[in-house]
Amino acid sequence: MQWLLEPLQFSFMVRALGAAVLVGVVCGVLGVYVVLRGMAFFGSALSHSVLPGIALGYLVSGASRGELFWWGLGTGVLTALGIGAISRGSQVKEDTAIGIVFAGMFALGIAMISTARSYAVDLTNFLFGNVLGVSQANLWLIAAFGGAVLLCIVLFYKEFLVLSFDAILAQTLRLPTRFLDNLMLVMIAVTIIVSLQTVGVALMVAMLVTPAASASLLTRRLPLMMALSALIGALSGVAGLYLSYHLSVASGAAIVLVCTGVFLFVFLFAPGRGRAWVWLRVFRRSSH
Amino acid sequence: MMEFKRMRRHHTHTLHEPDSAVLALSGVRVQYEAQVALEGISFQLEAGDRVAVVGPNGAGKSTLFKAIAGILTPTQGQINVYGHRPRKHVCIAYVPQRSQVDWTFPVNVADVVMMGRIGQLGMLRRPGKKDRNIVRACMETLHIEHLARRQIGALSGGQQQRMAIARALAQQAELMLMDEPLTGLDVNSQKDILEILGMLRGRGVTTIVALHDLDLAARHFDKVLLLNKRLLGFGKPDEVFTAKQLAAAYGAPAGEDG
Numbered sequence: 001m002q003w004l005l006e007p008l009q010f011s012f013m014v015r016a017l018g019a020a021v022l023v024g025v026v027c028g029v030l031g032v033y034v035v036l037r038g039m040a041f042f043g044s045a046l047s048h049s050v051l052p053g054i055a056l057g058y059l060v061s062g063a064s065r066g067e068l069f070w071w072g073l074g075t076g077v078l079t080a081l082g083i084g085a086i087s088r089g090s091q092v093k094e095d096t097a098i099g100i101v102f103a104g105m106f107a108l109g110i111a112m113i114s115t116a117r118s119y120a121v122d123l124t125n126f127l128f129g130n131v132l133g134v135s136q137a138n139l140w141l142i143a144a145f146g147g148a149v150l151l152c153i154v155l156f157y158k159e160f161l162v163l164s165f166d167a168i169l170a171q172t173l174r175l176p177t178r179f180l181d182n183l184m185l186v187m188i189a190v191t192i193i194v195s196l197q198t199v200g201v202a203l204m205v206a207m208l209v210t211p212a213a214s215a216s217l218l219t220r221r222l223p224l225m226m227a228l229s230a231l232i233g234a235l236s237g238v239a240g241l242y243l244s245y246h247l248s249v250a251s252g253a254a255i256v257l258v259c260t261g262v263f264l265f266v267f268l269f270a271p272g273r274g275r276a277w278v279w280l281r282v283f284r285r286s287s288h
Numbered sequence: 289m290m291e292f293k294r295m296r297r298h299h300t301h302t303l304h305e306p307d308s309a310v311l312a313l314s315g316v317r318v319q320y321e322a323q324v325a326l327e328g329i330s331f332q333l334e335a336g337d338r339v340a341v342v343g344p345n346g347a348g349k350s351t352l353f354k355a356i357a358g359i360l361t362p363t364q365g366q367i368n369v370y371g372h373r374p375r376k377h378v379c380i381a382y383v384p385q386r387s388q389v390d391w392t393f394p395v396n397v398a399d400v401v402m403m404g405r406i407g408q409l410g411m412l413r414r415p416g417k418k419d420r421n422i423v424r425a426c427m428e429t430l431h432i433e434h435l436a437r438r439q440i441g442a443l444s445g446g447q448q449q450r451m452a453i454a455r456a457l458a459q460q461a462e463l464m465l466m467d468e469p470l471t472g473l474d475v476n477s478q479k480d481i482l483e484i485l486g487m488l489r490g491r492g493v494t495t496i497v498a499l500h501d502l503d504l505a506a507r508h509f510d511k512v513l514l515l516n517k518r519l520l521g522f523g524k525p526d527e528v529f530t531a532k533q534l535a536a537a538y539g540a541p542a543g544e545d546g
Contacts, residue, residue, distance in 0.1 A: 161399075161403070162406050168354075169403060171358070172358070173407030174377075221396070
């Protein structure tokens, strides 16, 4: 009990827990689409690509957290739509194009931050997150933009379902596929920016992919998959923060490690489909 | 809001022009970058026609389907469905090849059939009782109502094909494009699907079916369309499947299945 209550006396811990839960839920729900549509690489690339935008904001405005959010958001949305446009009119293969853009942007971001004096500390915060530094204002921004993403997912649920399952069907039903595709890219960009302070640029993709992948092993119904994924994301955030507090481990890394641990557990022991049961069956059969 | 929705629906589901062919292509050419996929394609279909499209791999069957469905715009020439551009209609259904569907996707049979209703619903609206009734009726027509709650990955090949056709019916399709619906099915399931094609004709649905089996095309379809980038023949099977035309499509020796 003491173990649970002790961290709560610090207001920065309470804010961090709030941020971790919000981020876990938003990433968990949107992550289901990222997993189903095979956009993990895109998500990873996009989160790395916002670094120069944040770096620019950091150099222009100093390390003011509130402003960095907007710099990140602008860069994220522009990069997402840019990558979308490149992959549509492509002469280069899509993943190659994404790879080129993402590594180039990431390098640019690091180069820019390296010109500042407190280089190492700030870069670490951008790369791996610093959820303990979340301010009250920041928490509101996370809630507002995270809520907007969730609202879009609810409003366009059936359209995204059709588009993800069968893009040709979406076109013959004359759904606005270009708009929906772009909206999905923007939602991923917003989610990344919202989560940036919790897990940072480099670990971002884990929040998008790992809880959703765990949920996909537990159920075969989309709404339930979203709910489970959100639950796993939020609980991993809370558990990760407690571990980080008590073991003095970096918070972003701790959260991601809990997500990974949950995935491994589900991968091995999911009812009926877990690898462990499959191996056990093979072992029993061969020992007869 | 209501006004907006009505306008939108009217826009996407254009009224059919009276006395116009179900499908009319004239001088259609489709080109990807420098590569010509289809050239000089002209033909017309009447309501209830059942046509098999045959040709070797890479003959442009999928391209033809996508152009008719309004997913690709021809580089040259015109396609009209009931007198209007395909893009104006929601009554054209594309039944994909089974190998192109993600069967691990987390939906069940009823979910997939309901997808056919989405075009008529309009944005921001949820399916209602009417849609659920249509979905149930379509599943009953295809004898898959007992599979409604089944995960799509747990279906047999024939059941997967039935589900896809039920979805096209839920879309209230009047023109169905089916990409290799018989491929990979056992003989009994093939017979089932052919019977379903007969049932669709009874409902006035026009079907265009891509096939690679010339024998099935000749025995079960009243019209065949022989394609290899150009239209090499269109009409009754015994008129189209001549040694000379088959050689032109597949290269000698004639009659080999490419």
